[in-house]
Amino acid sequence: MSKNRKLHPATIWRLLRRLSPHARPYRTKLALGFLAMCFVALAEIIRPWPVKIVFDGILIPQEQPDFVMTQVLSWVGSGQSLLWLCCIAILGIAVLGGLAGYVQSTLIAGVGQRVVADIRLDLYRHVQRLSHSFHDSVSTAEIVSRLTSDVRMMRDLLIEAGVLFAARSLVLIGTVLIMALMDWRLTLAAMAILPALAFLTHRYGGRIKDAARHQRRGEGRIAVVMTEGISGISLVKGFANEAYEEARFSEQNLSSAEAGVMATRISAEMDRLVQVVLAIGTCLVMWYGVTRVQAGGISPGDLLVFTAYLTTLHKPIRRMSSMSARVAKATASGERLLEVLDLNPEITDRPNARKAHSLRRWISIIDLTFAYPGCEPVLKNATLTLRAGETVALVGPSGMGKSSVAKLLMRFYEPQSGRILLDGTDIRDLTLDSLREQIAVVLQDSPLFAATIRENIAYGRLDADEEDIAAAARASGADRFIRRLPQGYDTVLGERGETLSGGQRQRIAIARALLRDAPILILDEPLTGLDRTTAAELVQTLKMISRDRTTLLIAHDDLTLSMADRIVHLVDRKFAEDGFPPLVLERKA
Numbered sequence: 001m002s003k004n005r006k007l008h009p010a011t012i013w014r015l016l017r018r019l020s021p022h023a024r025p026y027r028t029k030l031a032l033g034f035l036a037m038c039f040v041a042l043a044e045i046i047r048p049w050p051v052k053i054v055f056d057g058i059l060i061p062q063e064q065p066d067f068v069m070t071q072v073l074s075w076v077g078s079g080q081s082l083l084w085l086c087c088i089a090i091l092g093i094a095v096l097g098g099l100a101g102y103v104q105s106t107l108i109a110g111v112g113q114r115v116v117a118d119i120r121l122d123l124y125r126h127v128q129r130l131s132h133s134f135h136d137s138v139s140t141a142e143i144v145s146r147l148t149s150d151v152r153m154m155r156d157l158l159i160e161a162g163v164l165f166a167a168r169s170l171v172l173i174g175t176v177l178i179m180a181l182m183d184w185r186l187t188l189a190a191m192a193i194l195p196a197l198a199f200l201t202h203r204y205g206g207r208i209k210d211a212a213r214h215q216r217r218g219e220g221r222i223a224v225v226m227t228e229g230i231s232g233i234s235l236v237k238g239f240a241n242e243a244y245e246e247a248r249f250s251e252q253n254l255s256s257a258e259a260g261v262m263a264t265r266i267s268a269e270m271d272r273l274v275q276v277v278l279a280i281g282t283c284l285v286m287w288y289g290v291t292r293v294q295a296g297g298i299s300p301g302d303l304l305v306f307t308a309y310l311t312t313l314h315k316p317i318r319r320m321s322s323m324s325a326r327v328a329k330a331t332a333s334g335e336r337l338l339e340v341l342d343l344n345p346e347i348t349d350r351p352n353a354r355k356a357h358s359l360r361r362w363i364s365i366i367d368l369t370f371a372y373p374g375c376e377p378v379l380k381n382a383t384l385t386l387r388a389g390e391t392v393a394l395v396g397p398s399g400m401g402k403s404s405v406a407k408l409l410m411r412f413y414e415p416q417s418g419r420i421l422l423d424g425t426d427i428r429d430l431t432l433d434s435l436r437e438q439i440a441v442v443l444q445d446s447p448l449f450a451a452t453i454r455e456n457i458a459y460g461r462l463d464a465d466e467e468d469i470a471a472a473a474r475a476s477g478a479d480r481f482i483r484r485l486p487q488g489y490d491t492v493l494g495e496r497g498e499t500l501s502g503g504q505r506q507r508i509a510i511a512r513a514l515l516r517d518a519p520i521l522i523l524d525e526p527l528t529g530l531d532r533t534t535a536a537e538l539v540q541t542l543k544m545i546s547r548d549r550t551t552l553l554i555a556h557d558d559l560t561l562s563m564a565d566r567i568v569h570l571v572d573r574k575f576a577e578d579g580f581p582p583l584v585l586e587r588k589a
């Protein structure tokens with residue numbers, strides 16, 4: 001049996017400790033919920049007593065009534081008024097118990113929802129801050145699944161394990177206490193099945209957790225296949241690969257469903273065995289209880305209370321066993337959440353990092369060696385200087401590492417050795433935010449959001465006003481086509497800006513970069529996929545905006561290269577100035 005097949009109390013404890021701070025702000029509501037829960041437990045415990053009183057006071061009056069009966073009889077007498085009192089008590093218990101139950105459920109469910117929202121926010125914040133290496137290794141859909149369904153399962157853990165466990169324990173302890181006061185021998189007989197129930201819960205909990213973990217993983221994979229199939233719908237249709245996608249989806253779908261069926265089957269199997277054990281318990285109590293009544297140890301009313309209690313007792317025990325299954329499922333989700341929460345961003349601010357105030361904006365890459373985890377180095381002892389305000393074009397065969405240089409400049413990754421200096425300061429001694437504030441980026445396919453054009457441009461500087469946004473759009477040449485759109489700047493774009501043409505998307509991306517007004521500009525193949533006329537127009541715009549900025553231009557084509565002051569080749573993991581044999585490119589006059 002694998003280590004994970006059991007329901008580990010230590011894991012639950014670790015999860016509760018880690019996640020319970022989120023419940024702390026709701027202490028008052030939880031306390032009120034707990035109070036209501038005590039009322040529910042009390043109602044549950046006193047529920048069978050009016051019937052016992054009717055039995056032992058009216059139907060089969062006892063010669064030697066017990067303490068409770070003596071008190072009731074001396075108070076109310078044994079006539080019609082006792083029957084009335086019992087009826088009113090039954091009603092009262094139902095109404096008040098129901099009310100307390102309502103308060104308990106609504107308060108606790110409300111807190112549960114809020115706690116889930118807080119945990120989700122925390123996780124989202126954390127995921128946003130994790131380094132690129134994490135995002136390289138985990139798919140978007142997988143992250144989304146952790147943020148949604150796994151977090152939802154946490155509510156089960158916090159509420160089920162933390163709160164309802166307490167409620168059910170209260171009922172259990174109270175009932176056992178009263179039973180023991182009434183007749184300890186009969187109580188022992190009723191308790192005889194507890195070890196069997198505990199064993200079943202323990203044994204099946206681990207298996208259910210295992211199956212649930214498989215199901216959750218399967219759901220994560222479904223989300224991945226689904227996201228890819230839907231977001232890449234043009235590709236799927238273009239290659240007429242609908243049937244292939246369907247088969248891929250169907251395989252994951254089936255495997256997740258099978259894991260779900262397995263979890264349900266194990267749950268049902270456990271339920272069946274629990275029922276049998278409970279029936280054995282009832283037989284024991286009935287048999288021994290009748291003997292005790294005949295021997296005069298307890299009254300017939302007491303036996304009635306006992307059998308009623310047995311059902312009361314069974315309920316929390318049964319719920320606890322099904323709860324253990326839910327907790328097991330939630331623990332599997334919780335572990336997945338902790339896996340993410342326990343990760344620390346690899347790239348963070350150094351303790352004495354200071355803010356970047358780039359004045360001259362020259363960049364020196366010195367003796368830099370960099371490799372992606374587990375890969376061959378992309379750069380090896382590479383050295384390059386970008387003087388303040390110049391546009392340096394980086395050229396080289398595809399896959400050589402040009403974009404990686406840009407990512408290293410933005411400190412998305414850490415080099416294995418060497419340094420990158422900004423105005424003479426190692427970028428690792430600058431705060432990450434201030435470093436990235438110095439840089440504006442235009443990529444070959446800059447991502448746009450499914451938001452308005454205005455919001456997409458303003459993403460470059462969130463506090464930009466209307467005039468700044470329009471000015472940036474005018475400078476990038478986007479203003480003309482935006483104004484022709486029926487909703488202008490309020491036009492909501494399709495996912496990833498797909499309702500615009502490639503050239504229009506690039507102009508919006510340039511406007512966004514312009515709005516940032518950063519001293520350093522990274523242009524990573526900004527004209528890819530554009531026709532010659534559009535590209536030529538954009539080159540003019542880019543030339544204008546890169547004039548006073550230190551610009552790293554990653555390019556292949558001569559049109560883009562015409563913007564460069566200097567051309568540098570990336571060959572054999574090093575930078576080399578122009579004139580390198582495979583590419584004969586002229587230095588710009």
Ligand SMILES: Nc1ncnc2c1ncn2[C@@H]1O[C@H](COP(=O)(O)OP(=O)(O)OP(=O)(O)O)[C@@H](O)[C@H]1O
Nearest residue numbers: 136372373375378397398399400401402403404405
């Ligand atoms: N996140 C990553 N993890 C591992 N390897 C990566 C990662 N990103 C890029 N690579 C690899 O590093 C190498 C350099 O990639 P990079 O994107 O920097 O090349 P490039 O010169 O910009 O290519 P292109 O001109 O085609 O855009 C490639 O071999 C690529 O497969």
